[in-house]
Amino acid sequence: MVDKTAAKSRSLLHACQSAKVCDDLRGEDTVVLDLTGVTPLFDFFVITTGNSRRQMHAIAEEVDRILEADGSARRGLEGYDSSTWIVQDYGDVVLHVFTGEARSLYDLEHLWGDAVPVDWASALHSPQG
Numbered sequence: 001m002v003d004k005t006a007a008k009s010r011s012l013l014h015a016c017q018s019a020k021v022c023d024d025l026r027g028e029d030t031v032v033l034d035l036t037g038v039t040p041l042f043d044f045f046v047i048t049t050g051n052s053r054r055q056m057h058a059i060a061e062e063v064d065r066i067l068e069a070d071g072s073a074r075r076g077l078e079g080y081d082s083s084t085w086i087v088q089d090y091g092d093v094v095l096h097v098f099t100g101e102a103r104s105l106y107d108l109e110h111l112w113g114d115a116v117p118v119d120w121a122s123a124l125h126s127p128q129g
Contacts, residue, residue: 008036008043011092012123014072015044018063018095019120022048025059033115043092049103053083056097060086063095
């Protein structure tokens with residue numbers, strides 16, 4: 001039987017690590033949303049804004065490298081060939097990398113307004129992170 005608390009802690013760690021990659025690679029307005037109380041489909045969204053296709057690809061590729069190294073294989077990839085958005089699905093964590101315009105258009109923070117924002121930088125430095 002899977003320990004749900006341990007699984008959520010692992011998901012939170014992966015979401016926060018993903019957000020740190022976004023921040024390190026100069027993604028803008030990076031947020032982590034806790035969706036565990038909203039939907040059973042996934043635990044966290046990581047949302048960031050990139051200023052160029054090259055930057056967006058760098059963020060997506062580095063997040064993939066970090067999560068894969070920790071045993072979380074990517075299950076889905078959409079929009080990589082687009083110049084406005086990239087979505088990577090890891091089952092428990094979903095990474096969204098948008099241009100500013102696409103982020104405004106999709107407005108995931110409003111669409112998933114019941115989600116709880118996570119202070120990902122503090123969570124990485126907590127004893128559980």
